[in-house]
Amino acid sequence: MVQPMLQVDGVTMKFGSLVANNRVTFHVNKGEIVGLIGPNGAGKTTLFNCISGFYTPTEGRVVFRGTDITGMKPHLICKLGLTRTFQIVKPLKEMTVKENIMTGAFLHVNTRREAEESADEILEMTHLHDKRDQLAGSLTIADKKRLEVARALATRPDMLMLDEPMAGLNQTEVKEVMELCVSLKENGLTLMIVEHIMEGIMPIADRVVVLNAGEKIAEDVPEVVVNDENVIKAYLGERYHAQSKKS
């Protein structure tokens, strides 16, 4: 059997008596786009933090390309080739767009020139070239989200974890993010995307994992997941589910 890129094995995260994630198990294969969806408060971002090292899970294991990364520091996980973005964007405000991306690029290069070259490539790829000299703090929300992805890409990851890259964007902008994700996949990247916007994630995901109240309730290709009884129940509530059955 081919080893998966990322293996999440029975991850439980408790904050005091609150169980944010309960024995979540799934995997991501190389070259896939996996969507992670679920209603508000389902524990998606907590799971993200557990995988990327910002939290140490109470129980369970996270394995990235055969290395156990459970409880490892975030910067070491990034060095291994697994980079994340944040739902609430975190631009380096007082630095320009290009400097933001260069900061990411410095993970693998040491000289300014190399970092600039690497940043230019990514500016081109993410269509931020025109805004390269603007301060990151002055960008629109759509561009900040794009910069978030661009800076993560500059660390040359093998796998990218995006936390709601489409939230708060208009339809055209959502399309652009979708196109970017697909082009990244074509370039050989593995992606895991947390997303609320179904029209954004369903068409591009190879598989979808659904969380509800901290537990995994479904995992399948998008077409199957949208018709799954448990998923509909979680998203639309019991009553609507009962009505839809009657009709």
Next chain:
Amino acid sequence: MVIIRDILRDQKKGIAALLVLIGLLPFIIQDNNFRHVMIMFVLFAALGQAWNIITGYAGQTSFGHAAFFGIGAYASTVLLWKFDVSPWIGMLVGGIIASLVACVVSYPCFKLSGHYFAIATLAIGEIMLQLFVSWEYVEGATGIMLPIKEKGLLNMQFHPANKLPYFYIIYLLFVLIVSIAYIIERSKMGFYLKAIRENPDAAMAIGIDTTKYKLYAMAVSAFLTAIVGSFYAQYVMYIDPFMVFALRISMQIVLLTVLGGLGNIFGPIIGSAILIFLSQYTRIILGGTGKGVDLILFGLLVVVMACYQPNGIVGLFRKFVTKRRREVGVHGTADVAG
């Protein structure tokens, strides 16, 4: 204004021009009093520059830099006084000790964020003061009179009426510190420090070992602060804990850099120019009655700056230049339309 615009556009040339100007002034103006003021100005500009590395770039506010200044002063003094070691070597030893102390005490403090780190550094400065006050080996609160040695560069002692050699020693240290700050600012380390300042979580997520880089910045900053401390001891020839570990020194470093502009090479130079000339000349003009007038004026300036232009005087210039550029741009298009 054109000069200022060019300086802001081409930082390297601007810094070089400013350094040359500062270096020539005491050579041209042969007034001993003025030379003393220049020495103090360059000394505090150097301290501000060193402090800027940890606070301006890495965003970790330190209110305890007098601790490193004092360690530098005491290290070279004790070595000269007890062991007859050249102050130049004492300077290096002081720098290394200060670096080590900085790393040891700030490692646990880096776990604290924001204001808590600042408060911890404040405490470290005070702890150092108390330690040296009650440490008999270094004469405690009595302080140390530096022994008179043969005059010359080796012992860093010159005829007291000749301030020029002292000026050029601190000037060279200042140029060294400015160069180091400039190199750091433009290198990988500068980018990483700024990322840590702007957003520690984002920095971690793109693979930056935040603790390691903060420690690097602290070590460099403490080293540079200590070597200036060693020079100070040689210059005034007498030190006691209340002089070199004074909270006043920590605060002056903070205030002058904040006034000039945090996280910018020009900031500490401009800030020190204002603070030191203000304090030295009010003292000369007003004498004993004018004690503290300089700090009142300076405090007022800092308050006004903090309210209206938090980026300091450098920020003020920058705003002015971008505004002018925009105006010129508007006129340009109007001409085309006309």
